[in-house]
Amino acid sequence: MLYLPDWATDYLKRADRGLGTPLALYERIKGGMRLAAVDREAVAAGLSPGQNLADARALVPSLHTRQIDRPLLEAAFADFADWHSNASPLVAVLPDQGLFGDLVLDVTGVSHLFGGEEAMLRALLGRLAGIGYRVQGAVASTVGAAWAVAHFAPNQVVAPADTEAILAPLPIGALRLSPLQIAGLNGMGLKQVGQVRGRERKALQARFGLSLLTRLDQAFGMLEERPVPRLPVAERYAERRFADPIGLMDDVLMCAHDLAVQIGLRLESEGLGAQSFHLFLYRVDHKVMCLSVNSARATREPAHIARLFAHRSERLGGDYDAGFGIDTIRLAAGSVSPLDAVQVGAFAAPDGAQDLDRLYDRMASRLGTLAVLRTKFSNTHIPERAVQLEPVIARTPDDPQAAPDPGRPRPLRLLPMPEPIAVTAAQVPDGPPAGMIWRRVGYQFIKASGPERLAAEWWRSGQRLQLVPPVKPDSKPGEVPPYLPQLPRFDPEAQTRDYFIAEDDGGRRFWLFRQGLYGGAAGPSWYLHGFFS
Amino acid sequence: MSDLARQNRLAALRTRIADIERRPALAELGQTEAMAGGFPLAGAGLSHEIFADERRNSGAVLGFALGQARSLLGGARQAVVYLQMLAEAQEMGLPYGSGLQVFGLDAAALVLIRPANMVELLWAAEEALGCRAVAAVVAEVAGQPKILDFTASRRLSMRAQSGGASVFLLRYGRWRESSAAHLRWHVAPVLSAPTPFDARAPGASRWSARLEKGAVGQSHRGEWMLEWTENGFQAQQTAGAGWDANAHDAPLPDALSARLGHRLPQAG
Structure with missing residues (x-):
């Protein structure tokens, strides 16, 4: 769990070096202009979010202000989150906690690559601090606990056994509650998580609603919480990191071919084939591009996969922008299914079906999936509904009842x-x-x-x-x-x-x-x- | 070998060479063609242009192309690829699965490709022609796109020739550009014959087809009146309208080959 309290202002300052400090972003709420985000210097000067803009200007005459552009910030944070998938395959943003600021990474099975959870946390925090973001982080066994610790007792790794002890003294706001609930609980003198934890649940639910209990259970691991990953999570992937960033599409495609060989070998050893392939290009300026191709039948042949990406990249055209270069490329395989080894050579029967599927894959990867269609009959007599065009790649089984009646003349x-x-x-x-x-x-x-x-x-x-x-x-x-x-x-x-x-x-x-x-x-x-x- | 036998053999070879010279398109390909109801069906690996005078004849053109493409299906070649630009669908109509059965074509064998522009359409056509499992490519070409020039049509012809699938370009208009197509047809719908039970009802589809360029079988520049039957095309006896080349199954007289003046199949 990473928490970037000043992400909005840090991001704008990084994007626009000319922006001065202290900086505050304001938004219009019910006709009044109120601060939505403030940077470190503004906090030091005594400002806080929710303050009236006029008051803030009076307090700090040198304040720089700007109207907040939430869609822009949300999109930028999404890119920023995607970039973190070079550390962990499952990266999520918590939409109910605001669309920027909080970042969830599933480090299960990943941390050993960085030398342990402690080292991983330090590495992640270090690289963000190095580029000018204020960041707090924590590793814990649940999303709720990690959120609480990252916000209120940051920069530590919480072992599952210590969760209770560490969470108990934290303020009640650590449970991701609404301001109304926090005020209500504080009014009753319940100020710490530990105090709520021991209470009778029925009374709490009656007074504060089920969401309080849900949050409590999520923090202590009684209730499972699954963050929704931003990018498709693939179990099988191959990746390559570059000491010097690369930029040319040809280099990317060549690398994709090498990775396809690696992933093909791995799939072959497991007796599997995959139907969808995603190529993630991690740019040095913290953006990720994702190219996806699909195949009509499961495959693991590197040459075919590489060709699909080559066709897909032609459709990309002007959208391809390597920025300052690409330093990591990852090829992930999804929709895997068993694929037996096929003998190629002397006794292979020339099976046209495979050639056709290859052809459709190539066409769909360049022209788009919706441009390669087959006829599917459906069981109705209204002519324009009786025939549906469906993508060849996403073939669904035919309805035997729906075959057209040869006795009825139909146009060509x-x-x-x-x-x-x-x-x-x-x-x-x-x-x-x-x-x-x-x-x-x-x-x-x-x-x-x-x-x-x-x-x-x-x-x-x-x-x-x-x-x-x-x-x-x-x-x-x-x-x-x-x-x-x-x-x-x-x-x-x-x-x-x-x-x-x-x-x-x-x-x-x-x-x-x-x-x-x-x-x-x-x-x-x-x-x-x-x-x- | 006796002298006489050698003479005979030489004479046979000479006739064959002369025959090949008269029919260059076939010499390049060495394909075979079948007669279907008095209409010679072109073999595989050819590029056809099928012209109709107007767009509203689009049904007739498609029927003619699919009728020919049907004969190319078989073995490992299982699919007919139909290409039409996305924007043309409402203009010309899309091939309708339920109506394909009349032409003996399984709807599962027809795949529709809808590229956004002419460049991608030509790319898709070439790509499909290179596939061993495609029997025919039927491409709808609206108007006279600049990009479909002699070079492009030459590419398609060579692709068809090397890949072994046929390509049918459906064209509309009276204007003919130079192209490298092996065969060029002009097709128009013809009033159907009366049906046995209802004199007012339209009967089976009929076309008048004229071969404007190239040669199929023994026929150069033939003209046929065709009717669709469940066995495929059936040529009708027409009196006077053009000449029916099928009557001339004997080797062509020398005068004719000079009159054709058409040695190069690619020059249009």
Whole structure:
């Protein structure tokens, strides 16, 4: 657990060297301007968060002030947190304690790399202090205890057995409570954690709510608390650190290939393959870039993984910015599943499926996952819903019930959204039209067949169908047309469709439908939905 | 070997060379083609351009391309890759899984790729042509993109040739640029034949297809009236409209090869 009390001001000072001290950030609360964060010098001058800005200016005439930009600070802190994943794979920010300032690192199984928990804490604190952040830290067996110790008795490692003893004398605020709860407890004379710990739980819950007990239990390890990691946590990764930072994408990709070889060997020895790979690039200026690629089937072949990253990096284009260089690269493998060794060579059958999956992986890594699609049928008779396009990479099992009925003629091309047409001389009540005007061109139909009636699905009455709304003749160009079927969400008559196949004098075959029935409240409207060959 | 046998053999070889010279596209590839209902189907590893006069004929063009691509599926080649720019979907419509069955194409065999721009579309086409498991690449090309110049089409042709998959570029408009495609078709929909039960209902799909460049089988610049049957294309007997090259199964007369004047398949 790391606590950076002055992170906001320290960060701004680092980003903008010209910023003078003492510095205070203010925000508007209920019409008044109050201090939200103050730096060390301001605290020394007697300022504190929550103070009125005018009072603060009067107290310290040399005060530099700035309005707080929370989204900017939160984004910067997120980057800062990600950068810490070079120390531990699980790094989290505690959102209920404010989105900047507190940083949780899971050091389980990691600390020995730094020479023990004590040494790790010193190393982490030292490197932050070295670049100008005021930082306090603690290592403890629970998030709650670590938070308490980092805030109120910082810079120590708490052994699990000592947790009770060390927490007991800490002030009640160490339990991550709301100001109201703290004031209430103080008013009752309960000022230390140890005093609350011995109390009867029922009475505490009745007076201060369940959250007090939850926090108490979390601090003492009765209740498990799992911080949500900022980056995907991978069990298997390989990394390389550079004495001199590198910057070129080609170097990064070459390194990615080397790491893919390492991780491939490791997966092979375990008999596994992975489907998602993440490449973390740690920049020297405390930012992390993450490139992710996915594979349609589990793989561990280094050349393939490296090629996916090469394609992915081409999509990156101008977004790639190495800053002052990259000093650590980590390749993590996720979504692992068993993968048996495959014999390659003499007796390998040429299996096209694998080649295809490779092809789709490459395409998806360059064009994006949503650009490589397959057809999936779903069990409905509304044409645009009967076929869904799903990414090839994220294939879901087919529904055997959903296969289309070969007896029903369906067009070769379907417009994603049906387009409104004006028809001439349609036979009332349910005959085909004699002609239509579509995209300002008139068509005369020679032949037509139909109707094929498709009723609206009453069980999906909450969803309207997506249609291109017809433009009213008197609307101005550029005006957004109103959503035409201003109908109730479900109206069986108005949403019934009659489909026709109509062939014009040039031999073009269209699939069009009339939505609604003649004589209904809204009247029917005609749409073009597809083309036959 | 006797003199006579040698003479015969020489003569046979000469005829073969002459034949190859007349059909350069095939000489490069050595592919075989099958006749389907009187319509010669081009073999694998060719690049086709299929032109329609207008965009509203997009259905006919796609049907023609898929009808040809279907014959290339088989063995390890299991997939047809369809490429269309993302922005074109509402303009032209997307291939509809339920409608593919009419063309004997399993919807699972068709993969749709939707790149954002023409550069990526061409990249994806080349990438797909290099894959051993792809039977055909059907690419929708809207308008006359500058980037699809002679060099680009030459690249596609060579990729198709070396990879063994065919590429079909679906083009719209009357303008023809020079391109390195092996075959160029012009396709238009034709009024369908009456169905036996309902004279007013549209029947099976029909096309008029004209081979504008290259040669398939014995046919140079043929023109066919095609109808789709469950067995594939079926050429219809048409009287007068162009000449049906299938009637000339005998070796072509010398005069014809001179008239073709079309030795280089790449020059357009």
